[in-house]
Amino acid sequence: MPTPRAVPTDPDAARPATPAALRLLPRPARTPADGPILLSPPHLTGRELAGIAETLQSGWVAPAGPATAAFEAALADATGQPHVLAVSSGTAALHLGYRCLGIAPGDAVWTASLTYVATIAPAVQMGARPHFLDVAPDSWTLDPDLLERDLSRAARRGRLPRAVVPVDLFGQSAELEVIRALCDRWGVAVMADSAEALGATQHGRPAGQGARLAAFSFNGNKIVTAGGGGALASADAGLIAMARGLANQARQPAPHYEHETTGYSYGLSSILAAIGMVQLAALQDRIAARRAIFGRYHDGLAGLPGLGFMPEPDWSRGTRWLTVIQLDPGQGAPGREAVRLALAAAGIETRPVWKPMHLQPAFRHAGRSGGAVAARLFERGLCLPSGSGLTPARQARVIDRLRACWAG
Known part of the structure; x- marks a missing residue:
């Protein structure tokens, strides 16, 4: 194990950092209420600087x-x-x-x-x-x-x-x-x-x-x-x-x-x-926040034709780290890429679900079993802003812009 550095001889230098010293450290900029809405930005507790x-x-x-x-x-x-x-x-x-x-x-x-x-x-x-x-x-x-x-x-x-x-x-x-x-x-x-x-x-x-x-x-x-x-x-x-x-x-x-x-x-x-x-230490609070965000999307987007959500089987309880929707044009939904671009134009970051490995050029010669489900999820799937710091007001902006995609 490496040897820690020597204790400073200056008694003032050996004291723990004071609140005044902490205030000199840079703090994260606050996102304006009308600023970009990111997919899953870091959510700090406010205690990281002390740590x-x-x-x-x-x-x-x-x-x-x-x-x-x-x-x-x-x-x-x-x-x-x-x-x-x-x-x-x-x-x-x-x-x-x-x-x-x-x-x-x-x-x-x-x-x-x-x-x-x-x-x-x-x-x-x-x-x-x-x-x-x-x-x-x-x-x-x-x-x-x-x-x-x-x-x-x-x-x-x-x-x-x-x-x-x-x-x-x-x-x-x-x-x-x-x-x-x-x-x-x-x-x-x-x-x-x-x-x-x-x-x-x-x-x-x-x-x-x-x-x-x-x-x-x-x-x-x-x-x-x-x-x-x-x-x-x-x-x-x-x-x-x-x-x-x-x-x-x-x-x-x-x-x-x-x-x-x-x-x-x-x-x-x-x-x-x-x-x-x-x-x-904030994990359970973060899970509760993200599951609440999923709930607001689920309720706010209800009734839109061709829209579904990532399922949660009865044997599991997920964190809803990301809320993911499926858009089926055959059932009346706009295409995934059209929705992604419309939200991007409004300053809202979304992302397609992972492109399956069997469709990646790097693995064109790899073995595979099936792949139709993964390919369909990629074609239709879109990850929505889900950061645990997302406020209901900013989430409502995402929901409104999403609903507008069905209005043409």
Whole structure:
């Protein structure tokens, strides 16, 4: 562990930061009531500056020390996983997870097609062969029926995947309990990409709990942000110990620098951990706010022909990190792109749902099973402004502009 800096000899310099000192730090600009409405901007609690100041005063700014340890402990409580490693990004967490699962060149890694590229990119960069499965229409996450069919076929051919990676989407957890049971039947490891679903549950369990490893993200647009960063969580202490070593350049416990393999510089700085710690304390409030935002959209857009919302199966409770609508022109809705452009012209940021991986040029030669559901969701799906700081008045502006798209 790095040695903290020496305590200053000047007694005034050793005192904790004062409120006056904090007032000298820059504060985020307030968004004017008629300003742009963003998709999911950071929502600060007002206590982040104090957390940063306390960490700076402690002398721990590197990826070590009490702030990082406290953040990991708090994440263990939030995720229901006893062992957590905080890292520099959600992508880093996934990369470490693949390393810990022993992914090697030529191994097959299966995941949902409807996801962000970071889910599969580290495995591909390690030489793995991606295979994309379609999603279930009642959850928009990995289809367990399709997975069972394909695992059975792969077992008969002797070509089972090395790992299956279900993806929690837009705050909605995949049906991990069922997926894990299927993979256990054939001895296939499961790693959950829970980057978008901290605080969600499935079958009463936190998102990611039950997988061998689960990866989380604290990017600026997430429900809890550290301005960046991620985490890898597990019930297996050995896996997290392995990941921790790899995240610290695989340095061996020796007075000199000893390495039996190569690793990465993936630690999370104490400054970001301090921000994340403050943010994490507000998680349940953030979930309540985003679910309320979804409720106002649901009520405010009721009755519009051809408009539907991302479903929430009865086995789950999502965070509604993003409210996502479906626009079906065949049922009287305007096209997704026409709506996106109309809202952009009004200063309202929206975004299509993820373009499926099987439609991405980078994976034109990858294997896939189905894909029609994911493709249809991409063609029709639009993510609406959902930041937990979105006021009812500003949300009403979004709703009014959306309704106007049906008026022509």
